[in-house]
Amino acid sequence: MDGILALAADNLISPIILSFALGVFAALARSDLTVPEAAAKALSIYLLFAIGFKGGVSVADHGIDGTLALSLIAGLILSGALPLLAFFLLKILTKLDTTNAAAVAGHYGSISIVTFVAGTSVLQNAGISSEGYMVAVAAVMEAPAILSALWLVSRGAKNTDMDSALLREILLNGSIVLLVGAFFIGLITGAEGLARIESFIVAPFQGVLCLFLLDMGLVAGRGLRRSRSVLKLGALAFGIIMPLCGAMVGLGAGLAIGLSLGGVVLLMVLSASASYIAVPAAMRVALPEADPAIYLTLSLGVTFPFNLTIGIPIYLAIATAVIGAS
Amino acid sequence: MDGILALAADNLISPIILSFALGVFAALARSDLTVPEAAAKALSIYLLFAIGFKGGVSVADHGIDGTLALSLIAGLILSGALPLLAFFLLKILTKLDTTNAAAVAGHYGSISIVTFVAGTSVLQNAGISSEGYMVAVAAVMEAPAILSALWLVSRGAKNTDMDSALLREILLNGSIVLLVGAFFIGLITGAEGLARIESFIVAPFQGVLCLFLLDMGLVAGRGLRRSRSVLKLGALAFGIIMPLCGAMVGLGAGLAIGLSLGGVVLLMVLSASASYIAVPAAMRVALPEADPAIYLTLSLGVTFPFNLTIGIPIYLAIATAVIGAS
Amino acid sequence: MDGILALAADNLISPIILSFALGVFAALARSDLTVPEAAAKALSIYLLFAIGFKGGVSVADHGIDGTLALSLIAGLILSGALPLLAFFLLKILTKLDTTNAAAVAGHYGSISIVTFVAGTSVLQNAGISSEGYMVAVAAVMEAPAILSALWLVSRGAKNTDMDSALLREILLNGSIVLLVGAFFIGLITGAEGLARIESFIVAPFQGVLCLFLLDMGLVAGRGLRRSRSVLKLGALAFGIIMPLCGAMVGLGAGLAIGLSLGGVVLLMVLSASASYIAVPAAMRVALPEADPAIYLTLSLGVTFPFNLTIGIPIYLAIATAVIGAS
Amino acid sequence: METHQAKRVEITIEAPMERRLTDALQNAGVQGYTITPVVGGSGRSGVWSREGQVGRAGGMVQVICIIRPERLDALLDAAFSVVDRHMGVVCITDCQVLRAERF
């Protein structure tokens, strides 16, 4: 227990978390500090490329073990099923209408790649290894949640603008293509490829992450400032309860398919995290009546910082306890 | 004396200075070489974050000594007082009206963080250490000068658009928030935090600075080309005399509060340098009648390169002589 | 022969080539993956600065040998003459009218700096050294080809919008100024300058190149998707035959002036490569009637990937055979 | 200089809908348009800004079409079919153009 607290504290005072906090503070204080849109996009391209590549190299190194296919299938199912759980919780905890509840639910089935990265670096600091292909699991979890959300709406006989163009957009959205593409590049070029670009994608990674989180803090803080009114207490509670529930589902799935401790933690983190890039864009197209202020604020303003600060250490503690006990 | 000349020469042929020169050349030759606005802003975010963070780590390492508070107070007073000196010199040397003179004066009370960085790297090359909290002194020196400038104008019964919104904007302007925020992140996470992001904020720092100075050279060169007509001889003289005078005042203040040699040099550099980011924006709001061509060209086109090339070695030489002698 | 195949294979599975392939794939699949324009420009500024600087340092290290002047003159002549060869081939292989043929020809006399960089890194991997001043040769080869192209058109009594403003734009275009400027900075500051910024311009170079090639793949792929119709078989053939012919001319020139094996290969690569940045802009001004879809697709969509993948290993094999035999 | 009567239609629309709108325009026979960036704004759904955003969701673009007056209705029908349930502003101005044969 002491170890967990120490880990949580250690996590909280890392430059990465503090950079996020600085961004939130600057936005709430109405400072004019901003990161240009092009720079923020460039940072995210760097992060996706580096994460995917390193995942691929790690699979090339350790070989593909039997649970790879199982993990991918688990990811698909989790992403499709978690929105149902989220929708159920939202109906209990909040007064959101079906459209808005479904839109929010879609975000929680999908994932946040930065939360995933934060998870890997907590594992790294704790000296726990994990399956390299968890990056691929992250990629497959991006999209199915969107379909679930749209199904939740259409079930209620509501109109959604789902069509084949949207389906292609969802599956080929930039972050999935880049993450998966970089994964395959890493897989093909292996350790030799990594050696060539290591001082670009490994050494400065944590530093780049700081600037990216500064930006995410700015965006989250601006969102919080502008949408304070839309966030009722029930919604806030959902933003914290849902990741905890999601993590438990992820824990069960991870244990069932036999992932390592690190892999289980990462699957918990993926299940607990909520999207704020791919899903919002799809929702604007397919569910224009849903209010972006609600889903973005919940996902980026509540759940993201919760996971980053205390969520991840909790998931690690639970997984350690459960796996140690079994 | 030979040592100084060698140092000055060494300084002049550094990649950083030559990158600035390349930018000025390209702009004067009307080359279409440009750095995109978003890239320039990203570079400046990187630099402010790295500078602040390293300052904070250095304070965490060496502990806070007694002169920290004194230095901050000295910075506040210098920033508020130097515009009066500048205004006086401008009235002697140029025919600028009160509004323009006050606007220029405000720039010279404030600081240029890149000049500060150039100062630290000259010190580093010469093996001279300095107080890490000088970064915090730089931060507190950004704003008071603006208030002094506005006071200079309102004294003449002229109208300024000063209001509480502007005051908040000045105090919470992006570069101050980022510099101070990164300083605190460095202070809190200390050497351990630095170890995590060192290969991002330390190793490539000088290289990034080259590209940033290339851009500043382009901007300064474009300014010089367009504003040649506004720069009378008197104004040019001011652009060189004022930093020398400012440095002397800084020297006195540094000696009075008992800074180390390195700290004294940095306080001289801060006093000698002129703002070209925060103050111009405030002036556009509060003193719209002042001509930006005058203050930007003086600050970025004359004083900035003067300090960068021969100013800093001179200040170091003087400080060495005075402190060695005392 | 085996060595060549191994080299070609090794080249093909490098992260750099695969990043390009990923970009092409994403564009053809109509993914919304994009690199912001400002980020792409920032990457290219980094690359030009790093390439120029390292070339200058290498000349500072090894001294200027007698062939430097000869190489520069050879570069000028090649750049001016290759468009004539290209024009001739185009008239044989395609039905392009004079204006379009001349515009395409101009691109093939000029150079692609990224192809040049790929050439140097293939040499590096093979442990073959080359003359540092080949960067300067690359710079002088950018512009003359444009003049040749315009001469080809005006010969046919057609109207071109050539004027002194355009001439200045061509000679002082951003990439030439930056490449040559950085070359001189490297030359002046030498190994000492390099030491200061090495961890910025050397260590992460290959990684940055990956992201840049990802972007070039995206741009090339988008071009291919949109211009499929303009690319007749004859034009496609030209896009592969011309670089091979150009490389042979470059080989002859390199041998004649006595370059090292590495230098000869780089001159072949320069001769074989086609411009897609400086020349297109000049053509839009001077030959607005020429169709950009033709010259951009040929240069970036056909010749660029050809050189990158199998061209360079072929040129290296030929040069090795010829020089070994002589 | 001879000028010709035309209509300038400026459609401010959410970025994720951009491709749908331009596809609809193409289908309606509108081949010429220009897309310009938007950095922020305010409307019934609140204030927004593109600064620091990574995804396309929270942004808008402007699509500007200049067309002959007689083709305005076809364009508006196409635009409306896309804009309908979405955020977006359609603004039509009378204008004059050079080189009428291009429109």
Add this chain to the structure above:
Amino acid sequence: METHQAKRVEITIEAPMERRLTDALQNAGVQGYTITPVVGGSGRSGVWSREGQVGRAGGMVQVICIIRPERLDALLDAAFSVVDRHMGVVCITDCQVLRAERF
């Protein structure tokens, strides 16, 4: 398609004044506006460009408001109070809009 008469007001203003202008608009009851970037320009105070600039001082933005004709005067008063002593151009055009209930 049914269209309605409106006014399009395009205000080109220095970037550091942007927030003051939008605040003034909000206070005058103008809730809808769109902000578009400006990369350079020329006027009585010379030529300028945003390229390579870090601060906001040396740049401008455009704020575009589409409003009912009867509310134009309130908007112009609000805009003028901010633009008055500052650089800036205010340009008003007649236009037609779809979905009049939004304005």
Add this chain to the structure above:
Amino acid sequence: METHQAKRVEITIEAPMERRLTDALQNAGVQGYTITPVVGGSGRSGVWSREGQVGRAGGMVQVICIIRPERLDALLDAAFSVVDRHMGVVCITDCQVLRAERF
């Protein structure tokens, strides 16, 4: 608020021609203009986008001039001399401005 009749000329032109156009405008006595970015478009020569581009060749910009009606012809002549053989759209609208003395 008193407004004055003016013309708003919006010229969409290839980026490499930008300086030539603004030089021609200056020579024709047009000192005021604003340049805004364009991120993509479509015309007779196909669809294009600035995304990921490094060079200026494949892009356009908009130059917006607001002038007194009586100076329109001089401006159009100057613009046409540059736009003539090049891609580009010239669109003229009637508008009202504040502070007429500035134009």
